[in-house]
Amino acid sequence: MKILITGSRGQLTRELQLELAGDGKVLALGHNVLDLADPAQIREQVRLLRPDLIINAAAYTAVDPAEREREQAFAVNARGPGVLAEEAARLGVPLVHYSTDYVFDGRKAGAYIEQDPPRPLGVYGASKLAGEQAIQAVAGEQLILRTSWVYSLHGKNFLLTMQRLLQERDELSVVADEIGAPTWARSIARTTGAMIRRWRDGQRPLEGLYHLSAEGETSWYGFACSIAEHLQNQGTLRARIEPIRSCDYPTAAQRPLNSRLDCSRLQRDWDLQLPDWESALHECLNAPCAIQLARHAALQQSL
Numbered sequence: 001m002k003i004l005i006t007g008s009r010g011q012l013t014r015e016l017q018l019e020l021a022g023d024g025k026v027l028a029l030g031h032n033v034l035d036l037a038d039p040a041q042i043r044e045q046v047r048l049l050r051p052d053l054i055i056n057a058a059a060y061t062a063v064d065p066a067e068r069e070r071e072q073a074f075a076v077n078a079r080g081p082g083v084l085a086e087e088a089a090r091l092g093v094p095l096v097h098y099s100t101d102y103v104f105d106g107r108k109a110g111a112y113i114e115q116d117p118p119r120p121l122g123v124y125g126a127s128k129l130a131g132e133q134a135i136q137a138v139a140g141e142q143l144i145l146r147t148s149w150v151y152s153l154h155g156k157n158f159l160l161t162m163q164r165l166l167q168e169r170d171e172l173s174v175v176a177d178e179i180g181a182p183t184w185a186r187s188i189a190r191t192t193g194a195m196i197r198r199w200r201d202g203q204r205p206l207e208g209l210y211h212l213s214a215e216g217e218t219s220w221y222g223f224a225c226s227i228a229e230h231l232q233n234q235g236t237l238r239a240r241i242e243p244i245r246s247c248d249y250p251t252a253a254q255r256p257l258n259s260r261l262d263c264s265r266l267q268r269d270w271d272l273q274l275p276d277w278e279s280a281l282h283e284c285l286n287a288p289c290a291i292q293l294a295r296h297a298a299l300q301q302s303l
């Protein structure tokens, strides 16, 4: 099986490459080879490579810069995925795509289900919603997985930002009124891999819209406290963390206060559930490469 994945160094792209390495030939096409903002290039690459499956793990993910780079965000997150869907349909192969909790406005009292009406608060969320719609407008086999608060040991994410700031600063303020589920990129890759293998074995088509995030919930402040606890155990914690309200942390884009995704459809249809966010974070931070990174940081501090 030949699997085309968009992106090469993204959090999810990296984990998918590892997860799917044993399932066939994985072609992870970075930005420089396949620019999602370039429809002609997308068509050319897909027609040339003729994959058996396409996974769109690339996206414009800079939430605040998107407010002033609307055109680029929509080109990468909406029009590009629409073209990928057309090309997948042309080859008769499925497209797996990822979306976000930021398609919602966060005003619902409980966790969001797939049928809840989306209402993005910012450009990033609006562009991701437009991407879902562009894909759904094409007749074909498409699986859309909405996840939330993705972190890993690579790239740009809240875990790595907090690890750095908590070791550098004396004090850190973190918003405590935005609630969601931090989700390890590896958990997403593992679940995606399980779905792909069932499709390969003829058990289910890769179809539908699913919420897919870690079990449990916390705030960004709660997430930061867990990261701090880990640094404390390692002896490298410096900063004190103070909980604040999001209105006291001004940003270009407004974030939803409630980012909770109800994942029971995934459980019902696929019998799949992601681990709870705390145990996944623990596994991530105790992965051999996390320990190496921490030793490296400690060594640098001692020099």
Ligand SMILES: NC(=O)C1=CN([C@@H]2O[C@H](COP(=O)(O)OP(=O)(O)OC[C@H]3O[C@@H](n4cnc5c(N)ncnc54)[C@H](OP(=O)(O)O)[C@@H]3O)[C@@H](O)[C@H]2O)C=CC1
Pocket: 006, 007, 008, 009, 010, 011, 012, 013, 029, 030, 031, 032, 034, 035, 036, 037, 056, 057, 058, 059, 060, 061, 076, 098, 099, 100, 101, 128, 146, 147, 148, 149, 150, 151, 155, 156
């Ligand atoms: N990060 C998060 O917190 C969340 C992410 N998601 C969604 O999950 C998916 C994966 O996100 P994540 O792994 O965190 O993303 P990252 O920000 O880690 O990586 C983004 C990837 O997109 C690629 N990319 C950016 N611009 C382009 C472009 N113009 N053409 C082609 N590729 C491009 C980058 O390419 P290159 O490797 O070449 O640099 C990179 O591989 C996305 O759909 C995202 O919207 C959903 C919820 C939360």
Ligand SMILES: Cc1cn([C@H]2C[C@H](O)[C@@H](COP(=O)(O)OP(=O)(O)O[C@H]3O[C@@H](C)C(=O)[C@@H](O)[C@H]3O)O2)c(=O)[nH]c1=O
Pocket: 061, 062, 063, 100, 101, 102, 147, 148, 149, 150, 157, 158, 161, 165, 172, 173, 174, 175, 178, 220, 246, 249, 251, 255
């Ligand atoms: C760095 C920092 C952030 N914050 C706040 C800002 C914001 O409300 C929250 C998270 O900040 P970030 O900018 O890391 O997160 P953000 O970029 O908004 O993360 C989002 O990314 C996109 C791609 C998604 O799809 C979402 O699911 C979500 O993960 O924490 C603090 O309160 N203190 C701090 O020191």
Ligand SMILES: [Mg+2]
Pocket: 061, 062, 063
């Ligand atoms: Mg960000």
